[in-house]
Amino acid sequence: MASRVGRRIIGVLSETSSMSVDLEIDQPSTPGQSEDSTRSGRGYIGRILAGPGVSLVLMAVVSLATWTGVQANNVDPFVLQAPLTEDWWQLPLSVFSHSGMPHLTGNATMIALFGSIAVFSSSVIRYHTFFIISGMIAGAAQVLVTGAIGDPGSVLGASGAGMALMMYVLISNDISSLLLNRVSRTAAAGLVVAAAVAITLWSAAIQIANVAHLAGALIGGVAGYFHLLRSH
Numbered sequence: 286m287a288s289r290v291g292r293r294i295i296g297v298l299s300e301t302s303s304m305s306v307d308l309e310i311d312q313p314s315t316p317g318q319s320e321d322s323t324r325s326g327r328g329y330i331g332r333i334l335a336g337p338g339v340s341l342v343l344m345a346v347v348s349l350a351t352w353t354g355v356q357a358n359n360v361d362p363f364v365l366q367a368p369l370t371e372d373w374w375q376l377p378l379s380v381f382s383h384s385g386m387p388h389l390t391g392n393a394t395m396i397a398l399f400g401s402i403a404v405f406s407s408s409v410i411r412y413h414t415f416f417i418i419s420g421m422i423a424g425a426a427q428v429l430v431t432g433a434i435g436d437p438g439s440v441l442g443a444s445g446a447g448m449a450l451m452m453y454v455l456i457s458n459d460i461s462s463l464l465l466n467r468v469s470r471t472a473a474a475g476l477v478v479a480a481a482v483a484i485t486l487w488s489a490a491i492q493i494a495n496v497a498h499l500a501g502a503l504i505g506g507v508a509g510y511f512h513l514l515r516s517h
Contacts, residue, residue, distance in 0.1 A: 329404075329405060332404045332405075332407075332408070332409055332412075333400075333401050333404060335409045336400060336401075336404040336407075336409045336412040336413065337396055337397055337400030337401055337404060337412070339413070340381075340396055340400065340413070340416055340443070341393050341396065341397060343381045344381045344383065344389060344392070344393060344396075344443060345389070345393075346381075347363065347378060347381035347382045348381070348382055348383040348389050350363065350382070351363040351364075351382040351383065351384075351441070352385075361375075362374060362375065362378055363375070363378050363379060363382035363441060364379055364382070364439045364440070364441045365379035365424045365425070365427075365428055365439060365440050365441060366428060366437065366438075366439035366440075367428050367429075367432050367437035369425055369428060369429070376421045376424065376425065377417060377421060379421075379424050379440060379441045379442075380416075380417060380420035380421060380424065380442075380443050380445075380446060381443060382441045382442070383441065383442050383443070384441060384442070388442060391444075392442055392443045392444050392447050395444075395447035395448075395450070395451060396416075396443060396446070396447050396450060399447065399450040399451045399453070399454045400412065400416070400450050402454045403415075403450050403453055403454055403457075403514055404514075406514070406515050406516070407514040407515060407516055408516040411513075411514050411516060412514065415449070415450075415453075415508065415513070415514055416443075416446045416449075416450070417446070419445060419446045419449035419450075419501055419504045419505065419508075420443055420445050420446035420449075420501070422445070422500060422501075422504060423444075423445020423446065423448070423449070423494075423496075423497040423498070423500040423501040423504070424440045424441075424445055424494075424497055426445075426496050426497060426499075426500035427440040427445075427494045427496040427497035427500070428440060430496045431496070440494045440497055442494065442497075444488075444493075444494060444497060444498060444501070445494070445497040445498065445500060445501035446501060447501070448484065448485075448488075448497075448498045448499075448501035448502045448505060449501040449502065449504045449505035449508070450505060451484065451502070451505065452480065452481060452484065452501070452502045452503075452504075452505030452506045452509060453505040453506075453508050453509040453514060454509070455480060455484075455505075455506075455509065456477060456480070456505070456506050456509030456510055457508075457509035457510070457512050457514070457515075461509075462512075464476075465477075465510060473510065477503075477506035477507065477509075477510060478503070478506070480502075480506060481499060481502035481503045481505075481506050482499065482502075484498075484502050485498045485499040485502055
């Protein structure tokens with residue numbers, strides 16, 4: 286009897302010992318993992334500062350130059366207008382210039398939010414390339430379409446790039462990707478276009494560059510579907 290009890294005690298102790306080993310193995314915070322987590326966090330913060338952070342600084346500087354140009358009756362370098370083949374520098378500068386503080390702060394908020402999310406799985410170079418290209422294409426689309434239906438308008442601001450970043454985050458996340466991968470390419474394209482139109486209508490107004498918003502949203506939707514900003 287005593288030997289049987291002893292064997293049971295030894296068995297319980299053995300199970301407890303093995304359980305403690307399992308618990309130690311499952312512990313998430315080892316020194317190496319902690320260092321990797323810290324390094325990863327610092328890398329993400331660095332990408333935010335070098336990505337959306339730089340965009341915000343450039344937006345502020347170029348917008349200030351634009352307002353100074355208004356005082357000097359010369360805003361041509363900072364406003365994209367027809368013909369697009371002349372004064373090529375208007376294409377990049379117009380993305381960063383804004384008509385006033387409300388215009389600047391509104392776009393800055395959108396870019397700070399969605400740019401920080403997008404750069405989480407991207408590189409700084411990919412982010413800036415996407416930002417400037419989507420912004421320039423959106424601005425050019427606004428000028429070309431208004432010129433095709435009437436007097437060619439002018440445009441400035443980063444809202445096209447901001448809409449592209451917003452749509453990229455909306456389409457590229459895991460939930461949206463799971464949904465879009467379960468349907469055909471045609472259906473996925475229809476959903477992306479519908480989302481782009483819906484976001485454009487949500488922000489539409491007479492004094493708003495609606496074509497630029499739609500173009501930016503479509504660019505972001507396509508980029509999000511193919512995960513073009515992901516660096517791995």
